[in-house]
Structures are given as structure tokens and as C-alpha cells.
Amino acid sequence: MRLEKRNESSALVLIAAPFAAVAFTLSVAALLVLWAGAPVGRTYSLLLQGGFGSVFAWSETLTRATPLILSGLAATVAFKARLFNIGAEGQLYAGALAAIAVGGLHGGTGLEWSPWILFPLMIVAAALAGAALLLGPALMKQKLGVDEVVTTLLFNFIVLLFVGAMLDGPMKDPTAMGWPQSVALNGELELGKLIEGTRVHSGLLFAAFLAVAMWALFRFTTLGFRIRAVGANARAAAFAGIPVTGTVVMVALLSGGLAGVAGAIEVAGRTGYVTLDMSPGYGYSGIVIAMLAGLHPIGVLLASIFVAGVLVGADSMSRAIGVPTYIADVIVATSLLSVLVATLLTQYRVRWK
Amino acid sequence: MMDFIGSLGDILGNASFWVAVLRIATPLIFGTVGVLLCERAGVLNLGIEGIMVAGAFAGWLTVYGGGSLWTGVLVAALVGAAFGLLHAWLTVGLALSQHVAGLGITMLATALSYYGYRVSFPKVNTPPTVTPFAPMDWFPLPVFDAQTPPTLLALILVPLIAWLLYRTPIGLAVRMVGENPQAAEGQGVSVAAVRTGAIVAGSALMGVAGSFLTLSAFNAFFFNMINGRGWICVALVVFAAWQPGKALLGALLFAFFDALQLRLQQSGDAVLPYQFYLMLPYALSIVALILVARRATYPQALMKPYRKGER
Numbered sequence: 088m089r090l091e092k093r094n095e096s097s098a099l100v101l102i103a104a105p106f107a108a109v110a111f112t113l114s115v116a117a118l119l120v121l122w123a124g125a126p127v128g129r130t131y132s133l134l135l136q137g138g139f140g141s142v143f144a145w146s147e148t149l150t151r152a153t154p155l156i157l158s159g160l161a162a163t164v165a166f167k168a169r170l171f172n173i174g175a176e177g178q179l180y181a182g183a184l185a186a187i188a189v190g191g192l193h194g195g196t197g198l199e200w201s202p203w204i205l206f207p208l209m210i211v212a213a214a215l216a217g218a219a220l221l222l223g224p225a226l227m228k229q230k231l232g233v234d235e236v237v238t239t240l241l242f243n244f245i246v247l248l249f250v251g252a253m254l255d256g257p258m259k260d261p262t263a264m265g266w267p268q269s270v271a272l273n274g275e276l277e278l279g280k281l282i283e284g285t286r287v288h289s290g291l292l293f294a295a296f297l298a299v300a301m302w303a304l305f306r307f308t309t310l311g312f313r314i315r316a317v318g319a320n321a322r323a324a325a326f327a328g329i330p331v332t333g334t335v336v337m338v339a340l341l342s343g344g345l346a347g348v349a350g351a352i353e354v355a356g357r358t359g360y361v362t363l364d365m366s367p368g369y370g371y372s373g374i375v376i377a378m379l380a381g382l383h384p385i386g387v388l389l390a391s392i393f394v395a396g397v398l399v400g401a402d403s404m405s406r407a408i409g410v411p412t413y414i415a416d417v418i419v420a421t422s423l424l425s426v427l428v429a430t431l432l433t434q435y436r437v438r439w440k
Numbered sequence: 441m442m443d444f445i446g447s448l449g450d451i452l453g454n455a456s457f458w459v460a461v462l463r464i465a466t467p468l469i470f471g472t473v474g475v476l477l478c479e480r481a482g483v484l485n486l487g488i489e490g491i492m493v494a495g496a497f498a499g500w501l502t503v504y505g506g507g508s509l510w511t512g513v514l515v516a517a518l519v520g521a522a523f524g525l526l527h528a529w530l531t532v533g534l535a536l537s538q539h540v541a542g543l544g545i546t547m548l549a550t551a552l553s554y555y556g557y558r559v560s561f562p563k564v565n566t567p568p569t570v571t572p573f574a575p576m577d578w579f580p581l582p583v584f585d586a587q588t589p590p591t592l593l594a595l596i597l598v599p600l601i602a603w604l605l606y607r608t609p610i611g612l613a614v615r616m617v618g619e620n621p622q623a624a625e626g627q628g629v630s631v632a633a634v635r636t637g638a639i640v641a642g643s644a645l646m647g648v649a650g651s652f653l654t655l656s657a658f659n660a661f662f663f664n665m666i667n668g669r670g671w672i673c674v675a676l677v678v679f680a681a682w683q684p685g686k687a688l689l690g691a692l693l694f695a696f697f698d699a700l701q702l703r704l705q706q707s708g709d710a711v712l713p714y715q716f717y718l719m720l721p722y723a724l725s726i727v728a729l730i731l732v733a734r735r736a737t738y739p740q741a742l743m744k745p746y747r748k749g750e751r
Contacts, residue, residue, distance in 0.1 A: 231734065244667070417548065427541065
């Protein structure tokens with residue numbers, strides 16, 4: 088088997104590729120549904136309804152999509168510069184902790200400032216916490232050549248344990264009956280709901296705004312150009328006089344910052360406090376979303392809604408028909424791999440010889 | 441302080457501590473050697489974390505379904521090899537990003553295992569158990585006589601892999617495609633075949649690493665039971681400078697600190713919240729990476745996809 092570069096990709100191939108990827112993913116998942124002994128058609132229709140079938144389903148999907156957009160953007164900006172930040176999960180938790188540290192009530196010892204000051208402060212603190220967490224691995228990569236994938240992954244475990252220690256100790260909610268949960272966020276800092284009676288909150292608009300802002304950054308600014316240049320070929324970028332280390336540091340701050348903000352928005356929009364299970368792997372899903380979106384910030388919006396819909400739909404389908412919710416993770420992982428392959432096949436032709 | 445040194449002495453003087461060190465080291469030895477094989481051939485395999493989950497689950501399920509313990513280990517190896525084949529197709533055949541393909545395989549293997557577990561056992565609260573490997577009490581050495589046979593296998597594997605890498609034509613081919621694939625191709629070595637073989641074999645070892653946890657260290661399958669062990673193996677290979685002997689040393693050293701933090705955490709005079717002791721293994725891995733960073737000599741073609749005829 089040999090790959091041969093296509094001189095130009097036909098429109099047909101470009102359109103067919105994502106559909107082929109989706110069809111492949113759905114057929115893999117169908118086999119698993121059959122294994123679980125459930126009817127495939129009904130399982131898929133329940134999944135679709137649960138994710139997108141009603142106002143309530145949409146509200147849940149969009150609620151779930153909010154942190155995914157932010158972590159997807161975090162992965163997008165990092166991967167564009169070939170900084171493989173797999174630590175968004177830890178950065179998200181660091182941001183959530185920082186948000187509570189600034190905006191928490193702390194048994195009456197919280198900051199009693201106007202929410203107009205406190206809210207931006209909370210967001211900035213979360214962004215800084217996430218950014219600081221990625222700065223170390225980014226510098227280690229640039230200065231020492233330590234692979235950032237392994238360091239950022241390992242930091243996820245360290246941060247989660249640190250969160251656990253904080254929830255047992257200084258940030259413990261004394262009224263939570265021993266449940267590991269942090270003190271509550273100041274109610275004045277909570278984000279308003281977009282639709283009355285649902286959980287979808289204004290954090291969604293903030294996330295969407297940041298997606299547009301990131302698109303503008305890549306499209307119109309020098310930094311955006313530098314990020315793309317460093318990602319395309321760091322050595323060539325250095326030759327062209329682009330400060331590579333400086334750019335990577337900026338990317339680390341942006342990426343870690345976005346993941347940290349995801350944590351703060353989750354606290355302010357959904358949970359109201361930090362728990363150890365507040366993120367079911369949003370940080371890791373962000374990587375899938377970034378790849379599905381082809382590292383395009385606006386694509387991240389769509390990919391997040393797709394992934395969120397699958398996750399929410401699987402939850403509701405599983406309650407109705409008993410197929411394990413992990414089917415959603417299989418669908419997400421398979422779609423990542425099949426989209427990668429499909430994208431490659433739009434650029435290369437397979438020659439069997 | 442004297443108290444601390446005293447209790448440290450108590451811990452180190454106890455045979456059960458060293459038994460634990462060897463037990464903790466075993467899956468790391470399998471996993472590290474597996475990663476080492478892949479990376480020596482020039483391919484980063486971040487599928488390890490998920491492949492370990494799949495190996496742990498498949499091995500355990502085989503034994504639970506009535507298979508023998510060694511059949512369980514074999515099935516774990518085969519499942520690992522199957523994911524390895526997928527990894528090889530993506531990273532060698534199609535020359536996709538090794539980072540993303542590996543993470544994708546970790547996600548896929550983990551999701552499939554969890555899904556399989558839930559389909560097989562929809563409504564269990566306490567995980568079903570199997571009878572794990574018994575200690576080799578016939579073995580004439582203390583500490584070793586409390587280990588299970590797979591530990592022995594791991595210890596034999598290290599010199600075997602070293603011999604394979606440095607003393608056989610296969611090993612030479614593996615190292616060549618990891619250092620300079622163009623030159624290897626020029627010598628008539630098929631880069632794709634050698635890399636695929638190395639990834640499949642390495643991934644099989646990762647599967648075995650996972651099965652040690654469900655068939656020797658514990659007797660059941662839990663969610664999150666791999667808990668970053670795979671990533672630690674990836675760090676250990678860098679620490680070991682891609683040499684099997686040093687990989688064994690690294691795994692043992694690492695297991696020593698892990699066993700130590702467990703004991704310190706349980707001893708009465710633990711001064712820090714237990715989470716800080718649990719951080720130690722991950723923090724140490726990062727420190728180890730920093731320490732060796734300056735003199736690390738990566739296989740030259742590591743993480744560089746090779747497409748025949750393309751430069």
C-alpha cells in the first residue's frame with residue numbers, strides 16, 4: 088500500500104469524506120448496539136431525540152457544549168502551533184478552583200466587592216491559573232526539549248489530586264455532609280439562564296464570542312500569523328525572524344487560559360461549586376473537537392454541539408433502552424479516527440501496489 | 441525528623457515493602473518495554489493508556505468466562521496487538537500524526553472496554569472477581585517467592601528484548617528504521633513492515649501490562665484502574681534513554697517511590713493530606729523527564745512519519 092499526493096482534491100471527495108467518516112462511525116457503533124441486544128434503529132432515534140429532539144434536549148446539549156467549545160478552542164490554538172496540550176482537563180479544574188478562590192463565599196470570608204469587579208477578576212484568575220499550568224510544560228518543551236504531551240498528561244493527575252486535597256481541606260464545604268464539594272460561589276456571580284426553566288446559561292454566548300475572537304486572531308493579527316507559521320514549520324519560522332519561543336509561550340497562555348475559563352464558566356453557569364466529577368473529561372473531548380473542526384475556531388462551535396448532542400443523547404437513550412452510555416465515547420473516539428483518515432484521503436490517493 | 445528516619449527504616453527493613461515494589465514495577469516493566477520497542481522503531485505510541493485498559497478488561501473477562509489465567513494473558517496480548525495493528529495502519533500506513541492517532545486509540549480502547557464491561561455486567565455494584573495468579577511460593581528466593589509468575593516473565597523479558605535489539609538482525613532493523621528510515625530502505629529493509637511489527641509487538645506487551653493488574657495485582661476490573669500508568673511508562677522510556685536495562689531500573693526506582701509513598705501515607709505520622717503522597721509518582725515522572733532532558737538522545741526518526749519517496 089502506498090500513498091500518492093493528489094494534485095488537487097475534487098469537490099466530490101471533499102464533500103464525501105466527512106459523510107463517509109460519519110457513516111463508518113455509525114456502523115461501528117451499530118455493531119456494539121447489536122452486541123448489547125438492542126434494536127439499532129430505535130437506539131439511534133432515541134439518541135437523536137435525546138440530543139436534539141426538543142427544546143429541552145437542545146438546552147441540555149448547548150449546556151454541555153459550553154465547556155466543550157472552550158476546551159475545543161484551547162486545543163485548537165495549541166495544536167495550530169504544534170504545542171500538544173493534552174492538559175486541558177487539569178487546566179479546567181485549576182480554573183474552577185481559582186474561580187471559587189476569588190468568587191467563593193468561604194463561610195462569609197469571601198470578597199465583598201461589587202460583582203462588576205469580582206466577576207472579571209474571577210475570570211482572569213481562572214485564565215491565569217490555567218495558563219500558569221501550561222506555561223511550565225511549554226517552557227520545558229522549548230528550552231529542554233521535554234515532550235509536552237507526557238508532561239501535560241501527568242499534570243492532569245497532579246491537579247486532580249490537588250483539587251481533592253482542597254475539597255477535603257481549605258475549600259471544603261462544611262454544609263455538604265461530608266460530600267467532597269467546595270464552598271459555594273457567590274450567588275451574585277452566577278450566570279443568568281438563557282431560557283427560563285432550563286440549564287443553558289449565558290456562558291454559551293461568552294464561549295461563542297471567544298470562538299469568533301479566536302477566528303479573528305488567527306485571521307487578522309500578527310500573533311495569529313506567527314502561530315500558524317510556527318505550527319507549519321518552526322525552523323522556517325525562526326529563519327524568517329519569528330520569535331518561536333515567544334510565540335509558543337503566548338500560545339500556552341492562550342490555550343491554558345481558555346481551558347481555565349472553561350472551568351470558571353462551568354462553576355458560574357452550571358454547578359455553583361467545584362466537585363471532583365464536574366468534568367467528565369471535557370479537557371480530553373476538547374482535543375477530539377479541535378480535530379473534528381479541522382482546527383478552525385468556528386468549526387469548533389459545530390463540533391462541540393455534535394459531541395455534546397451525542398453525549399446528552401446517549402444519556403437519555405441509555406435511561407430508556409439500557410444501552411450503556413459509553414457508546415457515546417465510542418462514537419466520539421471512532422469519529423476522531425475516521426475523520427483523520429477521511430481528511431488524509433482527500434489529500435492523498437491510495438495506490439495498492 | 442528522627443521519628444521520620446525511624447519509620448523509614450521500619451518500612452525499608454520490611455520484606456513486604458520490597459514485595460510491593462516488585463509488584464508495582466511489573467506492569468510498568470511490561471508497558472515500558474512495549475513503549476520502548478515502538479519508539480526504537482521511530483513511533484510514539486500514546487495508545488498505551490487505553491491498550492492497558494483493554495488488556496486489563498479482556499484478560500480478566502477471559503478468565504471470568506472460564507479461561508485459564510495464561511489464556512487471559514494471551515488474550516490481553518492479542519487485544520493489545522490488534523490495537524497495535526490499528527495504530528500501525530494509522531501512523532505507518534497512512535503516516536498520520538502519531539500524537540493524535542495514539543490519543544484516539546487510547547480513547548477508543550478505553551471506551552470499548554468500559555462499554556463491554558457495562559454490556560456484560562449491566563447491574564453490578566461490587567465488581568465480580570476471579571481467582572488471580574497465586575504467588576510462586578516454590579521459588580527459592582525471598583521477596584520473589586511472594587510474586588506471581590507474570591513478574592518473573594517481566595524480568596526475563598528485559599534481557600530478552602535487549603538481546604533482540606542489540607544482537608539480532610531484527611533488532612538492527614528496528615533500530616535502523618527508528619534512526620534513519622531512508623538509509624534502512626536503501627539497505628532493502630521495509631520500513632513499513634518493521635515499524636508495524638514493532639508497534640504490534642509493543643502493543644501486545646502493553647496489553648499484558650494491563651492484564652497484570654486484573655489477574656495478579658487485583659482480581660477484578662475497575663473503571664479508572666490504569667490511572668495514568670501508561671503515561672508514566674512513556675515518561676520512563678525517556679528516563680531510560682531508550683535502553684531496556686535502564687528501563688527496568690527506572691521501573692523499579694519508580695515502583696520504589698510509589699510503594700514508599702503508599703507506606704508513608706498509611707503510617708501514623710503522615711503530615712500531609714494523602715493526595716500529596718499520591719501525587720508523588722506523577723511529579724517524579726516529570727522531574728525524571730527534566731533531569732534527563734539535556735542529554736536525552738531520542739531515536740532520530742521518532743515522531744517523524746515516513747512516506748516512501750517523500751522527504
